[in-house]
Amino acid sequence: MAEQLESTPVSSDWVRVLDELEEHLARLRDCGNDDERLLEMRSALWRPPANIGQLPAALAPRATALNAAMEALVPEIRQRRDETARQLRAVESVPREDRLTSVYLDSVG
16 A cells, blocks of 8 residues: 555556647647647657656556657648748749738749
């Protein structure tokens, strides 16, 4: 019983961490086609909180599924990055003059 009480805070900490990561993943999926929302998302290298201990074995399937879902988004994120880079190159290729002019760029055709 005492052993179970000692492991409870670690498990609840990991549950909270996994909840937060799943919420972040859901937001990332939701804004996948919304450039403004995507730009508003903060990005940083994730590190587990200090002193949280090892992931409990009971949470391993959930963490594995979360990791797989995140990895499944990688090709979409790379595609978005590459499309953005193409658009930036197209904009940079437009000659600039000293005076202000309107520029309309067809990125579809």
